[in-house]
Amino acid sequence: MKSSIFILFFILCGLVTAQNYEEKFHLADSLVYAEADSIANAKKGYQLYTELYKEIPEKITFWNLYDLAYAANKFNDSEKGFYWLEKTLSHYQEEDAAYLIDADAQKELYNLVKSPQWKDFEQKVQTRIKNHVAEIKKNQRKLIEKGLGGIDFKKSKNSKALYQKLRSYKDYPEIPSEIFGFITLNDTLEDNYFARIPSGYQPDQPSKVLFFLNGAVRYQKIPSYPTTNLEEGWQRFYKKCAEKHNVIMVYPNCDKQFNWMLGDEGFAIVPKILQELKKFINIDDNQVYVAGHSNGATGSFSYAMKNPNPFASFYGMNTQPKVYTGGTFLKNLSNRSFYNISTDEDYYFPPNANDSLVILAEKLQLDFSDHRYHGFPHWFPQFDASEKAVKGIFKDLFQQERNPLSSKIYWECDDVNNGKIDWLAITEMDTLQPKTSWHNEVNFNIDKWLSYNENDSLVAKKVNQKAFDFPRKSAAVKANFEDNRFDIKTSRVGELSIYVSPEMVSMKKPILIYVNGKKVYEAMSNYDRKFLIKNFKKYYDRKVIWVEEIQIEL
DSSP, X not given: OHHHHHHHHHHHHHHHHHHHHHHHHHHHHHHHTXXXXXXXXXXXXXXXXXXXXXXXXXXXXXXXXXXXXXXXXXXXXXXXXXXXHHHHHTTTTTSOGGGGTSHHHHHHTTTGGGSTHHHHHHHHHHHHHHHHHHHHHHHHHHHHHHSGGGOOGGGOOXXXXXXXXXXXXXXXXXXXXXXXXXXXXXXXXXXXXXEEOOXXXXXXXXXXXXXXXXXXXXXXXXXXXXXXXXXXXXXXXXXXXXXXXXXXXEEEOOOSSSSSSSSSSGGGHHHHHHHHHTTTXXXXXXXXXXXXXXXXXXXXXHHHHHOOXXXXXXXXXXXXXXXXXXXXXXXXXXXXXXXXXXXXXXSSSOHHHHHHHHHHHHHTTOEEEEEEEEEXXXXXXXXXXXXXXXXXXXXXXXXXXXXXXXSEEEEEESSGGGOEETTEEEEEEOTTSOOOTTOOOOOOEEEEEEEEOTTSOEEEEEEEEESOOOOSOOEEEEEEEETTEEEEEEESEEEEEEEEOTTTSOTTSEEEEEETTEEEEEEEOOOOHHHHHHHHHHHOOSSSXXXXXXXXXX
């Protein structure tokens, strides 16, 4: 009993101490940035921060150190200011060191930038960034060379043998728990990402992967390099659940021009990162998922509508379910599922509209579910109650697995760059033709929208608008296959392609293709080595390796 009392006493002391430190950090921050009695308060805040630095140095972050430099700048002590800037720079792996010398920093550090030391410090920061980026890229190349990305395709002369080799590949390298990487989106733009590898990962066992897409894309900036802060804050419960369930978490960066919601170049971010990771991580191709919050949830929904090919299912918290770069073709959800998490005080998309979408999805027999949380605003992930919602995501993804060889598919697009769904692709549209009777527009009305008034109170406003926009004409296909026969119905399609896998057809029998009731193709399939390699390098997908593309002109 006595020992239990002592244990309880020490636990309570620890909690009190932790609370005191938290309060002290908060007070130091408020003093440093106080506008009233600015210099005097900056000195008080500086004193508190230096005490914290001595007492609990392990708790001092990049931004705490920056605050010390900022405070010293305020009372114009350049020696102390640059001392703490140097300390901040030593924490460069926590945050992008470029923040220390960007336009905002130069505005805040108005006294320090006048010092002759500033140019030297700028040079140190730039050198540190350059060296760190080079190290990340070097490590990335090494991992790729040791894994699937290092395969020499020239050694396998037999196409069928190459197919079997890729399907059964397991020789993946050991990897660290934190993966930092870069991708190239075009000739000039680079993006980067961070991936957290769970402790239970085994290189010889395929792993599940969940991408998390952040919101507020119009206010984001692609940092000089990725850091682990992408998994903190509002993403804290994903980190916790992923470790528990042995799921790899991936966090891409974006900016206002290149992201998953606005524009098509940024839409390539997630598939490109997945392609890179598959070169050295043993990923289960049929168990890759996408989740997001706010604009990130809209991005997740957009992948379901425009390019679900590499993914098994999609998740969104506080979603606006709408494609911003073209039409929202809801029936495309017949190929995958979308798990929606909504709150009843969300200004981003009204709760009653989510109710209407659920009813419409049920009518169309689409796998769209909505999970409502009451009493929470758009920034639901800020609250601890969101942990239950995140747990719901992980519970659902364990029930979802991609089937890229489904015998029946439907697909609609208004851009052939988004014309592919699994084994079929619309490669040319003919929008001068009339639509067929089954190719119809799916939409619904929204009559109420929540917004904040001048008193910062949430009020419902009457509106009269459609949920989805359709800025361009579209083309659509309905198709199924069985026993080497493909039956396809088209609407406004000029050309299409069928992708062949030995897992879906017999390579010993001819393939028959009928389009709109007319036979347009009959021939034996074969392993097209050139196509196999080119297509595999595009996706690094071992579960479904296409060995031939059959092009049909209508």
